Structure formats: structure tokens, C-alpha cells
Amino acid sequence: MSQRPAVILLSGGLDSATALAIAHNEGYRLHALTIAYGQRHSIEIEAARKVAAQIGVARHRVMELDLRAFGGSALTADMEVPQDRSLDEMNTGIPITYVPARNTIFLSLALAWAEVLESFDIFVGVNFLDYSGYPDCRPEFVEAFESLANLATKAGVEGTGRFRIHAPLIWSSKVEIIRQGVALGVDYSLTHSCYQPASDGAACGRCDSCLLRAQGFADAGVSDPTRYVP
């Protein structure tokens, strides 16, 4: 009951599931926030629900925010998701799966909930090494958001606390993330990473996200629990 509350952004993917397990391991009372932003598939939301239930959260909130209104990304508009790219290709420029200002929006929503809960700890599973092309996965972005959070809120004026944006995976490789998650008991079979799954939820195995994930399991020597399309 005396646990400090934390808000965790939970997408249902591998990274955010691991971030949730880390927050759990650090003893926070978990408030998981999933944004249904118009992903092409409700599969991610379902994965988030399963992960939240497996790890055990005080509250899981799914919030609707249709970013398809803006478009501008292969994840929110009718654009083709790249397939079969090499790591070098993935790390060249900003991929079209980048969703404009997504992490800024998601962290803002997490901040609103945290402020109402009187929580000062927000966890986000952003990762710099695998997503170096995404501007809002960079350490300097996370630091800038933390500064903003402490100006944007009551606590920033009243001095009652200081917000911290925890990005525990930001410097981790996929292998390190998977090993850490396995050690913390994350059931990765519940998570979903694919950008273009089949209607039954099976992963394509060919988008950047699938390829990074599969390579991570292989390199970690962990059996890949992902269900792929035949």
C-alpha cells in the first residue's frame, strides 16, 4: 500500500513489456498506460492487456487517440511497411514507420496521469541502439522531456516533487533487453512487435521490428516464442 506509484507506457511490444517488469522489480505500484492511436491492428492492444495481467499492475488504462487523423507514417497512414532490410539499411535515415511526435504525445499523456496520481516516476521503453533513426528515442529527447515535465506541472511550481522519466533500456541492445526480461520473468510469447501482422495476429517476420526481435532472440540464445505467418 505504501509503494510509490509509477506510470508505465505499455505498447504490448517487447521493449515496453521489459520496462514494465523493471518497474515492477523496483517495487513501484504499476499504472500501465496504452494509447490506442489507430494502430492498424487491435493485436497490440490485446498484447498490452495480456502483458499487464501477467506482470500484475494496479491499473491498466487504454486511451483512444486516433493519430491517423494526422497520418505521416507507415503506421498511421496507407503506406507500405519496408521489408527484409539489413541492419545497415535500417540505420540509414528516419524510417517511414516513425510516427510524428509520438513519444512526445505519449509521454505528455503519461505525465497527465502521473500528475493526477501524484506519481513522479514515468517509465518508457525507448531504445536508442535499435531505433537510432527515431528522433524521439534519443537520450537528449528523454532528458528534454524530463526538464519540460518539471516546468509543465503543479509540482514544478510548488516544488513538491521532481518528475523522473525512466528509460531503463535506452542504452541496451536487444540481446540485453531480452536477457533482462527473461531474468525478470517476462513471458515474451504474450508480446507483439510486428508492424504488419496477419489478421490472426501472426507476425510477418520481415518488417524491421520483426527482424530486430528475431535477431535478438537468436543472439541471446533464447528460443523465439513469436508465432510467425507460415
Add this chain to the structure above:
Amino acid sequence: MSQRPAVILLSGGLDSATALAIAHNEGYRLHALTIAYGQRHSIEIEAARKVAAQIGVARHRVMELDLRAFGGSALTADMEVPQDRSLDEMNTGIPITYVPARNTIFLSLALAWAEVLESFDIFVGVNFLDYSGYPDCRPEFVEAFESLANLATKAGVEGTGRFRIHAPLIWSSKVEIIRQGVALGVDYSLTHSCYQPASDGAACGRCDSCLLRAQGFADAGVSDPTRYVP
């Protein structure tokens, strides 16, 4: 056609209508963004539509985002709106009409749209003098968001442009805002400021927002076009 695009946060209130008119006067192609965040009344949204039509915008987008899920404010939860307060009372502490992280969320959404439009100019009608209690109406908040915007986005990585958050009213008194708006042709009868209007849209005349607005018209020597409850 060669006008630079700008995104303007438009609530339907007096300040944001004036900010829209200023952006128009500066020659931007106007993209007005209204967030339907669970305001108790659709009256504000209606006001925003009328203002957008009067001033003339290229596009007006109304986005649904139900911040009542979080609560924590008299504007998003079942709390009483303060009435008949003096200016001194209004300026003591943070009023319960403060909505946690609202301007951070709204600016994030404006940033997303701007990034898709390849616009680098975002206008917001925040005002420090009348809302000194709101943490996210302070100049240091606006500056911090501008810094964040330039780290959070493609342009921040690629160096293709620099976002600017325009808060043209931040240092203005209500009188100055009204005089500027009148000079620019804003029809304030279309705007809505009241926190707790009657079901027919009439303003209460007693909440902080009504009192500041009425005083502004009186001090500006401008006839108050607001329709109040009898």
C-alpha cells in the same frame, strides 16, 4: 499558395481566437486544431468552429481526446468551479480548473500535425498575466517546449528547420488582447470563455474565466458581446 503553414491551437475562447487572428495577420496559411478533451460542453467546440470560419482557415481539425479518464481538474471531473473570486483570490496558488499537463498534451498534438504538414510554426494563446497560477502558461514552459520540439522531431535530427512556438499573448493583459483582437476584426461574440455555461450556451458571469473576460471588456472600453444567464 506559397504561404507558410502554421498550426494554431484553438479552444474557442477569447485568447486563442486572438492568437488565430494574429497568425492570420502575419500571413500564415492557418491550420486550426481544437481538442475535444471532454469539456463539459460542446459549446466550446461550436465556438471554435465559428471562430475558424470567421477568420478563415485552410483547415480546422477537431480531435477527440477524453482527458476525463484522468480527471484531476474541475474541468474534467465532477468538482465545483469556483465563483465570484477576486483577482487576489484567483492569483493565489493553482486553481482547481488547472487541467494536468493540458498544454503539454495540446502542444504535442500540434507538433505532430505541424511535422506532417512540414510547418515549423505553432501558435498558442497562453497568457501569463491572467493565468499566472497555471504552470503551463509560463514563458519558461513555452521555451522548454520549443527546445523539446526541436529534439523530438525529424527536423531536429535532419536540421531541415527549426520549430517555433509562438505565444503572442503571453505578456499581454486582457485589455491589450481585446484591443488587439478588435483591431484585427475578431468577432468576440462568437467566442466562449465560461467554465460552466448554461445548457443554451449562456455564460455564468461568475467563474474566473467570465470575470476576467468581463473586466477586460470593461477596461478596454469595448462593449461586452457575451450572452450571460439572466
